[in-house]
Amino acid sequence: MNASSAIKKSISRVKRAASMVLLAISLVACGGGGIPQTTDAGQQLRPLPEAFKVREAVAYSPYRTSSRDTETITKAMIEEDLSLLIKAGIGLIRLFDSSDAVAEQVLEVIRDKNLDLKVMLGMWIATDADSSNQAEIARGIALAKAYTSTVLAVSVGNETLVSWTAHPQQAAQLARYIQTVRTAVTQPVTTDENWAVLAKQSSEQDATEVIRSIDFVAMHTYPLIDTVYNPNLWNWRQTEVAAENRAQAMMDAAIKRAKFEYNAVKSQLNALGLSRMPVVVGETGWKAVASGNETQRAHPVNQKMYVDRLKAWKQSGEGPATLVYFEAFDEPWKGADDKWGLFNVNRQARCAVQGLSSDFVAEAGSCDLALATYYTPVENNGTITSNRYTVYADAVTSGEARPRVGPVLNAWESGTTAEAVSVNNAGSNDGPNSLQIKPKPLVWGWGMTFAISENPDDLSQFDSETARLNFSIKTTYPGKIEVGFLTGTAADSSLYDVYLVLESGQYGYENNGQWQQVSIPIQQIKASGAKAFGMENSPAAVLDLTKVTNPFVIADRFGKTGKTSSSQVPIELDSVYWSK
Missing domain, CATH: 3.20.20.80 (Glycosidases)
Known part of the structure; x- marks a missing residue:
């Protein structure tokens, strides 16, 4: 033996x-x-x-x-x-x-x-x-x-x-x-x-x-997890310390x-x-x-x-x-x-x-110590006063405002749940290109955000009965999806999801494989808002249109759309904008 x-x-x-x-x-x-x-x-x-x-x-x-x-x-x-x-x-x-x-x-x-x-x-x-x-x-x-x-x-x-x-x-x-x-x-x-x-x-x-x-x-x-669920438990932001020394100060405070x-x-x-x-x-x-x-x-x-x-x-x-x-x-x-x-x-x-x-x-x-990250206070880019705020579009509209730096496409779960590629479109009436979102769902779903890479934008003037979120979409994606936007930041524990569950036949949306023009009142989307995942107990997580960090989000969280599984059917998007 x-x-x-x-x-x-x-x-x-x-x-x-x-x-x-x-x-x-x-x-x-x-x-x-x-x-x-x-x-x-x-x-x-x-x-x-x-x-x-x-x-x-x-x-x-x-x-x-x-x-x-x-x-x-x-x-x-x-x-x-x-x-x-x-x-x-x-x-x-x-x-x-x-x-x-x-x-x-x-x-x-x-x-x-x-x-x-x-x-x-x-x-x-x-x-x-x-x-x-x-x-x-x-x-x-x-x-x-x-x-x-x-x-x-x-x-x-x-x-x-x-x-x-x-x-x-x-x-x-x-x-x-x-x-x-x-x-x-x-x-x-x-x-x-x-x-x-x-x-x-x-x-x-x-x-x-x-x-x-x-x-x-x-x-x-x-200590790191505490900064998410109880952000004021210890002084991780170290705003009283000069920026060049703030990372060291944060890590000293952590230990x-x-x-x-x-x-x-x-x-x-x-x-x-x-x-x-x-x-x-x-x-x-x-x-x-x-x-x-x-x-x-x-x-x-x-x-x-x-x-x-x-x-x-x-x-x-x-x-x-x-x-x-x-x-x-x-x-x-x-x-x-x-x-x-x-x-x-x-x-x-x-x-x-x-x-x-x-x-x-x-x-x-x-691994240079100078690359260590640290807290930078959030300041918005000023109030957007234009009647149109364009998130994504080829064509330029006279008088429109856009994010100062173009939005970055970020899939949830560190980029793993979806991917976005630029494709030639036909029929969207907005220039030669559109975005194709390819879902790669996990057991709970997927999501893709259009994130402002610098300071958030103040869209508070779009908080009216006539303001709308507009986009063109072409897909045969089965069942419901979620669309909307996100306010606040993770650094300030103020993230707030503002997503509406959308089904075929609502607000111009049809999942029939043809280009459709969707227009949803901002007030309708606001009614579906909730504290973001991980922010449930944060008093700072509230709807704040002066700090819009992700002016467009598309997702399918099965707990919200009522599904038990998802599809990898692609979704094409174009001409995404807010209007007054």
Whole structure:
């Protein structure tokens, strides 16, 4: 029998044993593994292995496509990834689950290729899914017992308690899951959770029972995400600082915020009599590309600045036992939550790691600190007083106004959900060219914006009963579409969608494959306005015609148009303009 067969048989036996353990959940909170430490509250803790504390750590998932559920993960893919991480100086990876497709294959590759990597093994816990949770726990226990020299710690659940998760788990139930795992394995056990829960913030449930069931805290801190959902939580704009120093000031303020959240967690542990409990940062990071309203913040250079500050914090001896950077590689399936990777999806090294190995293929673009992005206050281009405001047209109309710099065509989800090409038209009555929009829908739909690349335009004089949005369109696209405009900016957390659901037969629109002239009252479109995605809780997200940043948007969000799927039938557009 070879080593691989022996371990697989061992895992099978352990899974059966683990399943038996799960039938009677034990409330024992101690267990084997190293010499336990006793907290000032009398709680015994399994010590973190020294290797866990000294190795550079990163969160790892191998997914490379926009559809995780249908992607096949191979050992060759995993080996390629792990080789890159080792060259980047990574010695510890955090896995999010104990699946056969990812976790077991990763552990097998580490063993078979004799890689110098250790693992923080995750067990994915879902709310109101006890059967699948028990199966996940059984798999995790089996892997932790079969790979004791590689799996240094186990984490049960990922952001399962925090109030903003879709369906928060109850602390008592999570504590029972943790206690079950801790009874069955020898490694130190934790759960990965947002800092606000662990620091007992007023908006969160009491996690004391969970904290008393773990050996160390794994807290998540995301100053970047806070700037989107709570833009005034910390001073990321740094408008009091000169523009040439503003990026540095923003990143200094970001790490200061992370330290504040860490200290808040430490204070809560002290209050519980757990001052000796180790704290690690289980997730933190900075996006290299703005994929979810992080403009003027996300950039490869800013990402490097954040990583450098994290390293300095750890090396100071005043921070967490270790830091797990989120994440190793971009994952397109995450949509607006993509672009955190130290490497992009093509495995090209970004600025934060480019200098760590001559073997890396570098992502295009300079890493000069002068290129770091920063906040620039929004100022509009002045009130448009003309009777016509043209967004896109070949022909010039006397007396019209246009954006000072021509609109940039931006598809949603970082340009992935549609593409636009110029084509020769016939019959639109507006010069030789038109725009062809080719939808490339994701599971929720697609969208294309005509974005003003500089300051927004003030179209407040078009806020009248007679003002209209006009465009020519030719398509056989099935069902309804959305058309309208967008006001506000991501930087000011003021984005506001103003889109009308349009069906064939309304306002001159027909999807019969012939050119049609559509004219919609601005007031009708305004009535359909709503805070943009990610801005639902932002008081700044209001309709503001003095700050029109995207004077035309065309989209198909299935939740709005009532579809379950979409089409890639192209849509031709021409002569897009506002009129009084």
